[in-house]
Amino acid sequence: MPNYTVTVATGNQWFAGTDDYIYITLVGTERCSERTLLDKPLYNDFERGAVDSYDVRVEENLGDIVLVKIEKKKYWVQDDWYCRYITVKTPSGDYVEFPCFRWLVDDKEVVLRDGQAHLPQDDKTSLVKQHRQKELDTRRKTIRWKEWQPGFPMSVDANRHKDLPRDIQFDSEKGVDFVLNYSKAIENLFVNQFMHMFQSSWSDFNDFETIFVRIKNTISEYVMQHWKEDFMFGYQFLNGCNPVVIQKCTKLPDKFPVTHDMVSVSLERDLTLEKEIEAGNMYLVDYELLDGITPNSTDPCTLQYLAAPICLLYKNAQNKILPIAIQLGQTPGENNPIFLPTDDQYDWLLAKIWVRSADFQHHQTVTHLLKTHLMTEVFAIAMYRQLPAVHPVYKLIIPHVRFTIAINTKAREQLICECGIFDKANATGGGGHVQLVQKAMKSLTFRSLCFPDMIKIRGVDKKEELPTYFYRDDGYKVWEATKSFVSDVVCIYYTSDEKVQGDEEIQAFVKDVCSFGMQDFDQCEFPKSLKTREELTEYLTVIVFTASAQHAAVNFGQYDWCSWIPNAPSTMRKPPPNQKGLANVDLIIESLPDRGRSSWHLGAVWALSQYQENELYLGMYPDEHFIEKSVKEAMEKFRKQLAEITSSIKKRNEGKKLPYYNMSPDKIPNSVAV
Numbered sequence: 001m002p003n004y005t006v007t008v009a010t011g012n013q014w015f016a017g018t019d020d021y022i023y024i025t026l027v028g029t030e031r032c033s034e035r036t037l038l039d040k041p042l043y044n045d046f047e048r049g050a051v052d053s054y055d056v057r058v059e060e061n062l063g064d065i066v067l068v069k070i071e072k073k074k075y076w077v078q079d080d081w082y083c084r085y086i087t088v089k090t091p092s093g094d095y096v097e098f099p100c101f102r103w104l105v106d107d108k109e110v111v112l113r114d115g116q117a118h119l120p121q122d123d124k125t126s127l128v129k130q131h132r133q134k135e136l137d138t139r140r141k142t143i144r145w146k147e148w149q150p151g152f153p154m155s156v157d158a159n160r161h162k163d164l165p166r167d168i169q170f171d172s173e174k175g176v177d178f179v180l181n182y183s184k185a186i187e188n189l190f191v192n193q194f195m196h197m198f199q200s201s202w203s204d205f206n207d208f209e210t211i212f213v214r215i216k217n218t219i220s221e222y223v224m225q226h227w228k229e230d231f232m233f234g235y236q237f238l239n240g241c242n243p244v245v246i247q248k249c250t251k252l253p254d255k256f257p258v259t260h261d262m263v264s265v266s267l268e269r270d271l272t273l274e275k276e277i278e279a280g281n282m283y284l285v286d287y288e289l290l291d292g293i294t295p296n297s298t299d300p301c302t303l304q305y306l307a308a309p310i311c312l313l314y315k316n317a318q319n320k321i322l323p324i325a326i327q328l329g330q331t332p333g334e335n336n337p338i339f340l341p342t343d344d345q346y347d348w349l350l351a352k353i354w355v356r357s358a359d360f361q362h363h364q365t366v367t368h369l370l371k372t373h374l375m376t377e378v379f380a381i382a383m384y385r386q387l388p389a390v391h392p393v394y395k396l397i398i399p400h401v402r403f404t405i406a407i408n409t410k411a412r413e414q415l416i417c418e419c420g421i422f423d424k425a426n427a428t429g430g431g432g433h434v435q436l437v438q439k440a441m442k443s444l445t446f447r448s449l450c451f452p453d454m455i456k457i458r459g460v461d462k463k464e465e466l467p468t469y470f471y472r473d474d475g476y477k478v479w480e481a482t483k484s485f486v487s488d489v490v491c492i493y494y495t496s497d498e499k500v501q502g503d504e505e506i507q508a509f510v511k512d513v514c515s516f517g518m519q520d521f522d523q524c525e526f527p528k529s530l531k532t533r534e535e536l537t538e539y540l541t542v543i544v545f546t547a548s549a550q551h552a553a554v555n556f557g558q559y560d561w562c563s564w565i566p567n568a569p570s571t572m573r574k575p576p577p578n579q580k581g582l583a584n585v586d587l588i589i590e591s592l593p594d595r596g597r598s599s600w601h602l603g604a605v606w607a608l609s610q611y612q613e614n615e616l617y618l619g620m621y622p623d624e625h626f627i628e629k630s631v632k633e634a635m636e637k638f639r640k641q642l643a644e645i646t647s648s649i650k651k652r653n654e655g656k657k658l659p660y661y662n663m664s665p666d667k668i669p670n671s672v673a674v
Contacts, residue, residue, distance in 0.1 A: 004056045005089040011082035013171040017048040018081035025069040028062025068112045072104040103166040115627035117392035135388045143384045151438035153374045170406045219560035227567040234321035239660045240561045242363035243471035248459025249282040256310045258325045266324040283313040287358040291330045296430040298423045307576040309355045326351040328576040335578040346583035357569040365433045366440045372551040376672045378517035386509040392493040395625035400547040403673035425600035427571035446526045451479045474663030477645045478549045483541040485638035497532040552668040559609035570601040618668040
């Protein structure tokens, strides 16, 4: 009588084990086994982290094992179970692997395909074709598109984290409870003592140290000491939290009438302003997106204000980027003066603070929320709806969308919803953040997510012109390493461009992203089909890079750069000055966030900058969705490339007062999960 040995691995996460009954059926090319209860008398099966083996006896050989059906039935109460994988040892001694990496909930079954990745056109038998289609049909019923706000990228159809399918929830919901985490952060930072004085102002700049002093690090302390200086202001456009807005100035816009006489004292090369522009020494930062956005009015006792500044930056002879002109509104005129470094020190300081506040709003809502969180969710939903687990692209992408739908759902539930945490401290709370995303969507294109294109479009791609733009330099390296890895995997399964064109599932995936995720907005220019392996490689590189490196670059430095509140005010309580000569210390303090909002702000940037427990970093793939040796070799090559990049970044950072490590692969999580 033939005997098959079945080995079952239970997950290591909390509550992964189960006391429920587990049944298995082996499906071969010749016949199926009987439904078999996996049970060892007097033995506690399926404990967390356990690997258990069982014998399945059959009357006749089953042929090649192509599917494994697992069923979970209630014992006392429903007890979810996380299965990592199943292996089957055949009577001939061969091993067949069946990756699972999913939860079994209630009394439902899961049917697993063997671990070999297959394109849809390579499946020949009706059995595996039906399995493929049934898996997608089931997923499409549970993971649906929904428009959370008009003009937004589409999101998942779930109002609460607990409404999500178990497989895309967090392992522990408590770990990502924003209210709990922010409250914990405020308590750990010892700033809860100021919450009862919510709307009272600080006395002076030194007062901010009372909430800042509890947790310092190399960068945050340096920011506190140097935030008023022009070099620190300019440096952040290259390597701060929002290093994506600086652009080469090839011509001053009409709305920003800076003259040579205004800035001549700031120019060092004995050239006119026009010649400095021609020489490539001028850069521009324009927050036009903020123009017309409604400021937060959720607290009737405190007026809050927004501005849409334009800032001219100059690369001096020492290659430092310095601000030389700031206009706080988009329409020039007597009531919208151009502030200069030669103005009174407090006029100039207040103008820079307004730019930093605008940068904070843009960073949080556009750079961070829209272009990493929401975009990765679009890719994730389309993947679940259009690619079965046996598809090589599913196997490639799945580690990079881990927990993204969960964190975004939690954010819509607690953070960016009406009366959510975002409303407590941010000038774009109360609906302004929604307007800002809607406005930003009108200029979001596929190419703007492609790192080299995004750098080149802004005219900041030449290292000799901006030698200290580490975000760009490190980003290029990580992009190329990621693209090389993705290309290796693509070429293993797609032996020709025709293979890409003939893959109905990958074409449906790309179309779903554009037609549903991006709602077919004309301006987005997302592809609706892919014709070549090169196009597929670039598309998948955008997904992996956006979810990992780009998110890391704009997320984990938030405490570094935003914890010193005057350097990144989350709101302003006085309107932007409409004439010079009015600013003094008192006006600046009265403009900056009050004690309560400062406390919420500090708790937020601290909580958002924390890595997850058991974080998985770029190149780490402990869940072996791929079993092919060729892919594992590609992964190892990828890890070596990433290690070399990490080493070079570490070497460059040695001795630097402002080290840049946000694009260092050892600090880049695989996915958007915080």
